[in-house]
Amino acid sequence: MSDVFVFGPYCLFPQARILQRDGANVMLGSRAFDMLAAMVKRAGQVLSQRDLMEIAWPNLVVEDSNVRVQMASLRRKLGCGNDSVRYIASIAGRGYCFVAPVQCGDSAVTLPAASNTHALPPPPPPLAHALGRAEQIAQLSDALRSRRFVTVVGSGGVGKTTLALLVAHQLHEFTAATCFVDLGPVERGALVVDAVAAALGIEAEREVRLDALLAVVGERRMLVILDNCEHLIDTVADLVERLTEHAPYLSLLVTSREALRVHGESVYLLPPLGSPPHTGRLTARQAMTWPAVQLFMERAAEGGHHAPLSNEQASVVAAICRRLDGNPLMIELVASRVGRYGIQGVADLLGNQLALRWRGRRDAAPRHRTVEATLDWSCTLLRARDRRVLHRLAIFTGEFSLDAGIAVAAEDICPAEVAEAIGDLIDKSLIAVNTTDGKTKLRLLDTMRTYATMKLGTRAGAAIAPERIPAIHDV
Structure with missing residues (x-):
């Protein structure tokens, strides 16, 4: 087993990149961790700022102030100065030295399992069931098992989030190791790292938050879902490149109305729900074999239309679903008005601005409450x-x-x-x-x-x- 270094109430596991205090994990940025590990391994020796820069920023030219910032953060994390405790001393004109007694052991201390280093809440349940999506669930699950990074791309309302959540709940290898991040409410790219860190339960100062994030995911086998990324595409692309570079066991599932177009990305184009083709007369039984029609009639019933689909109405509903391109959100919004306007009335109003403003569920995200809001979200970008x-x-x-x-x-x-x-x-x-x-x-x-x-x-x-x-x- 790899060496373990014990000092005061702390256990340092360099290979696993874990620091614990009294059995609880202490979150450190990757550079602060590298500097601590180097000093602990050479306790009693002075490491110059140049030494520490080469350890924490290999092959990079950085300012000396970076070492001071990381060292200040590290001392706060360790509690240096509290109750006269001192772990790291500054040696004027020379550098830094780890001055606390250190014990080195192996089997005396048990390395914590990587999968248990940070408990995560389960992803939220999907708002809809998998109507007509069994094939896509299987395909996306296989893609995630064989590739580290998959982006689900499709139009607004086509069901990207629903599919991602359905897949997350089906992939048992990521049970208790899935982090879901809804970036829809995030307005600025500068807040993306904050949102991901918060979802992972990371508390770190802003200047080291990205390092802390990379440290948490760096040695873990887990799934991170970044949902609704199209309005933050450049920032998300930069973050994903960092994550794939520093976290070899991490799987990433991204949803967006456009691909990130970065190295390692595998794009999954989510098709609309199947709708009956325009091939002439259609019976109700034939129409109801298509998932778009099934969804339309389900939502119509929820909206107060309780009559079954008749043969005379089958072609009208099929035409509505085709006009809506099999888009689940738009089908739901339109079908919810069948109870008031009737099937033919809804068909007649589809080309009217009124149909764009029919409201859906109040608990939906603002961009999904009307067809107009869904299209606004895309067109303002x-x-x-x-x-x-x-x-x-x-x-x-x-x-x-x-x-x-x-x-x-x-x-x-x-x-x-x-x-x-x-x-x-x-x-x-x-x-x-x-x-x-x-x-x-x-x-x-x-x-x-x-x-x-x-x-x-x-x-x-x-x-x-x-x-x-x-x-x-x-x-």
């Missing part, structure tokens, strides 16, 4: 150029080619920038892509088209010249 292009693409009522999209939007934007904007909109899950027979077609969700026409038009700039519209469909 766009550049002005991308909003303008999105507004102009709303002229298409069905699929269109990339060339057609460029022809529509390039009136006062150069074609190369329009192509780049369309690519960004695809990456952010705002434009759907369909490739059949070697041809790629693009499409806006009906609700997005309504939203773009009604809400983005006032701030998107110049409208499409009428004389250009007839030529669009010939491109």
Whole structure:
């Protein structure tokens, strides 16, 4: 077994990177831990600032003040000066020395199990059951077992959080070792590390909080879920790179409306719920085999519509689900109004701004309470150029080619920038892509088209010249 160093009420396990006081873990940043371990191993010897910099910041050039900051934090953690206790002495002009008596042992002290170094609360239960998601649960579970870092990407409301939580509860190898972090309420990138540290129960001063975070996850086999990352994408990408570099046993599950695009990432594109194709007459029994229709009727019943689906209504409900692109959140919001408006009435109102503002559950996150709020969340993150292009693409009522999209939007934007904007909109899950027979077609969700026409038009700039519209469909 690796050596254990005992001084006062402390046990230091250098190999496991654990410091305990009276059996309880003491949280240290990774650099403070490296300096403490070096001094304890050479107790009674003086280590210069240069020595400590080479230990804590190998191959890096840093200011001498970094050593002083880490040493001050380390002394506070150890309680130096309390009740005349002294562990680390400053030697003027030379450096630092560990001056407390140290005992070195092995079997006399039992190394704590890595999985028990820090108790974690279980992840919250998903708000919805796995309707139509059995295949995705199995696929994402397999992906996490074979890869360390997976990002679930999909449009707003498609069920990324629900899927992540369902998978977290199914992966028994991470029982009691899963940390769920909802970044949706976090407004600034500077607070991302704080949110993750708080979820892990880490109490550390801001200047060493990241080091403390890396120290906690560094030697543990655990799963960290970073949920709703799209508005903090750059900061989350930086943090994930640090985590994958310093925590070899850590598994990461990220949900976002766009990929992080960093080293080691495996992207899982979450498809919408299956909806009946537009293939002619449909019976109620046939329609109810599709998960999107099942969800629609469940939510309709919860909203006061208790009649079963009839053969006459089956095609109408199937058309609603297709228009909503099988998006679970939007299906739920629309179906909740069937009790008041009826199935046909809801279908008639889908292209109206009223449908964008139908409210869902009061306990839902603000961005999920209406279709409008869901789309607002995505569109406020766009550049002005991308909003303008999105507004102009709303002229298409069905699929269109990339060339057609460029022809529509390039009136006062150069074609190369329009192509780049369309690519960004695809990456952010705002434009759907369909490739059949070697041809790629693009499409806006009906609700997005309504939203773009009604809400983005006032701030998107110049409208499409009428004389250009007839030529669009010939491109």
